[in-house]
Amino acid sequence: MPKPKKHVFVCVQNRPPGHPRGSCMQSGSAAVLEAFSKQFQARNLFEQFALSNTGCLGPCSGPHVLVYPEGVMYGQVKAEDVESIVEEHLLNDQPVERLMLPPEIW
Ligand code: FES
Numbered sequence: 001m002p003k004p005k006k007h008v009f010v011c012v013q014n015r016p017p018g019h020p021r022g023s024c025m026q027s028g029s030a031a032v033l034e035a036f037s038k039q040f041q042a043r044n045l046f047e048q049f050a051l052s053n054t055g056c057l058g059p060c061s062g063p064h065v066l067v068y069p070e071g072v073m074y075g076q077v078k079a080e081d082v083e084s085i086v087e088e089h090l091l092n093d094q095p096v097e098r099l100m101l102p103p104e105i106w
Pocket of ligand 1 (some may be wrong): 012022057059062064
């Protein structure tokens with residue numbers, strides 16, 4: 001596999017209901033991961049970009065998505081935001097500012 005241009009990590013960490021930190025899975029990250037997967041398939045992106053699910057990334061105000069090599073972290077991502085991340089960030093190198101975590105968190 002050639003080195004990807006960008007690597008998208010979607011947090012799918014789960015914790016029990018009522019856990020003080022919550023979790024991205026409880027916030028709906030499964031739908032976000034599915035939306036990325038559909039976008040990657042529909043646009044045939046797997047040859048240029050990588051998509052991985054991952055455990056906790058730290059902030060836990062998810063769903064969180066982390067994109068490297070820029071190290072941009074998105075928070076409270078919804079399935080309907082995924083097309084913007086793919087279109088603007090992956091394909092046009094313009095991170096989606098409205099979804100980025102503030103610098104004091106990441
Ligand atoms: S549970 Fe997703 S960042 Fe912690």
